[in-house]
Amino acid sequence: MNWLADFFGDPSHWSGPDGIPVRLLEHLEFSAAAFLVAALIAVPLGLFIGHTGRGALVVVVAANAARALPTLGLLVLVVLLAGVGTVLPVLIPLIVLAIPPILVNTYQGVRGVDADLRDAAYGMGLRGRQVLVRTLIPVALPLILLGLRLAAIQVVSTATIAAFVGLGGLGRFIIDGLATKTYADVIGGAVLVAVLALAVQFAFVLLDRVAVSPGVRQSR
Amino acid sequence: MITFEDVTKRYRDGTVAVDDLSLEVPTGAITVFVGPSGCGKTTSLRMINRMIDATSGRITLNGQDVREIDPPTLRRGIGYVIQQAGLFPHRKIVDNVATVPYLLGWSKKKARARAMELLELVGLDPSLAHRYPFQLSGGQQQRVGVARALAADPPVLLMDEPFSAVDPIVRASLQDELLRLQSELRKTIVFVTHDIDEAVKLGDTVAVLRVGGRLAQMAGPATLLTEPADDFVREFLGRDRGIRRLSFISAKEVRLSPPPADLVTDEDGRPLGWRSGGGLAAYGVFNPEADSLRVALDAALLSPNGVAVAVDEEGRVRGVAGRDAIDELLAEYAPPVAGPAAGAQSSRGGPPTVGPPPGAGSSQGAPT
Numbered sequence: 001m002n003w004l005a006d007f008f009g010d011p012s013h014w015s016g017p018d019g020i021p022v023r024l025l026e027h028l029e030f031s032a033a034a035f036l037v038a039a040l041i042a043v044p045l046g047l048f049i050g051h052t053g054r055g056a057l058v059v060v061v062a063a064n065a066a067r068a069l070p071t072l073g074l075l076v077l078v079v080l081l082a083g084v085g086t087v088l089p090v091l092i093p094l095i096v097l098a099i100p101p102i103l104v105n106t107y108q109g110v111r112g113v114d115a116d117l118r119d120a121a122y123g124m125g126l127r128g129r130q131v132l133v134r135t136l137i138p139v140a141l142p143l144i145l146l147g148l149r150l151a152a153i154q155v156v157s158t159a160t161i162a163a164f165v166g167l168g169g170l171g172r173f174i175i176d177g178l179a180t181k182t183y184a185d186v187i188g189g190a191v192l193v194a195v196l197a198l199a200v201q202f203a204f205v206l207l208d209r210v211a212v213s214p215g216v217r218q219s220r
Numbered sequence: 221m222i223t224f225e226d227v228t229k230r231y232r233d234g235t236v237a238v239d240d241l242s243l244e245v246p247t248g249a250i251t252v253f254v255g256p257s258g259c260g261k262t263t264s265l266r267m268i269n270r271m272i273d274a275t276s277g278r279i280t281l282n283g284q285d286v287r288e289i290d291p292p293t294l295r296r297g298i299g300y301v302i303q304q305a306g307l308f309p310h311r312k313i314v315d316n317v318a319t320v321p322y323l324l325g326w327s328k329k330k331a332r333a334r335a336m337e338l339l340e341l342v343g344l345d346p347s348l349a350h351r352y353p354f355q356l357s358g359g360q361q362q363r364v365g366v367a368r369a370l371a372a373d374p375p376v377l378l379m380d381e382p383f384s385a386v387d388p389i390v391r392a393s394l395q396d397e398l399l400r401l402q403s404e405l406r407k408t409i410v411f412v413t414h415d416i417d418e419a420v421k422l423g424d425t426v427a428v429l430r431v432g433g434r435l436a437q438m439a440g441p442a443t444l445l446t447e448p449a450d451d452f453v454r455e456f457l458g459r460d461r462g463i464r465r466l467s468f469i470s471a472k473e474v475r476l477s478p479p480p481a482d483l484v485t486d487e488d489g490r491p492l493g494w495r496s497g498g499g500l501a502a503y504g505v506f507n508p509e510a511d512s513l514r515v516a517l518d519a520a521l522l523s524p525n526g527v528a529v530a531v532d533e534e535g536r537v538r539g540v541a542g543r544d545a546i547d548e549l550l551a552e553y554a555p556p557v558a559g560p561a562a563g564a565q566s567s568r569g570g571p572p573t574v575g576p577p578p579g580a581g582s583s584q585g586a587p588t
Binding site: 130134213216 | 269271291292293294295296300302303304305306307308309310311312319320323352353354368
């Protein structure tokens, strides 16, 4: 408990370029950038594959690759290829990490829509795109949001690796703390990351409340 | 009018779902496609609104080949009701019903007003309008499905086993409701079912299909029951054809006698029972204006003396009919002496119909 008091009680931790606010902001920047790029790639792709049924293999490969791929290994690889000093080595592993949960859940959500419902939508005279936008997406939304939530939490927790390649973020407290045996910093940094992950989780719960139709939420 | 001309549906694996089907669906009447699973009845239905396209042959709607119409445009002009209702779970009931009006670009206000009208028409409480589908029972959902299909007032309605997922009591009430609606709306309805009783009850014309997608017989229900074209149709119709056929003969022509003295009535003239020893025995009633000969016969069988009591709308005794009176009418409507191809070719006008509105009683020759 003392370590937490040491960390959060130290006024020098609350200001300056290596203070908590700045590190938190950096952390959020990496995370948000990686998450947005991943979502922009994976949501449309998942919708397309789920709606048309074409390219389902991509989803399977993505799901398996995600489990096998070591994030840290990829980080080192990109650093070796792209060099230190850019933000790319951090973004690429985070994007790669975030794509599979979004892709798989979006695909599953759209595929999982009741065949009768799809049939009714076409039978009423909706066109392909209208079926997707007016029927499939609203019904699949809970799963699409679940994918986004899992991805966001993973990205926020994993963004700590930015510190390995000399970038900022909350990982700095952990990496530097380990190097200098300042365990209060290590624990304080870890707690901040955990709190941030919980906040993301909570934000998605709220989003689910607002965006998902009561008719879909209740009938699950 | 919808016409099938030599329509065949063959899938890539060689399965033939519908084989050289030619028939006419008369305007303003209910035509039922019935048959065992694998007879191509649903496929035939879905070819009308191009949910499936025929391999060869053509289907015309008021003279126009449906293949010439862009499918979404075609479908917006045809009501479509499916088995599990297929309501959109994320939309309120009122917006489900207004689906096609929205697609046709109606204003939200006009579409919703129309939807409310339809909810009432299909017998649903308007307070259900702002619920979601999961909050409704299966029977209510099915009514919403019918309302949705009728929303843009299409002249044609396709119904694919719409009532097969609900329990028998709800099914019977939905069937009665459909007949009531149809007597007002006079839509051209194509109704698919595997249940021959439902087919006979609802159809003005019934097309019996056999496995492999061939038409076995197409006729009015009374003709079908009296003169099945072949063993397949006979077997498919099941037991009690003779008795069931009586449902299509009106009891109006039953010769009534004045009520005998031992029929006890109350002061308004409503029957109380047959005097029997010290007490009253059971009796059966029928209304000659509304009931069929089947009901009259049943009423006779329920009375110990074999006499059925005829009553009017208010339940007051109008007379009685003994089994001899009923038998006279039975003799009059006896099936014709069978000729060599009587079943398939008959186009007898048929006796006055009860229940389903008298529609095209025409029958068509079955393929050989």
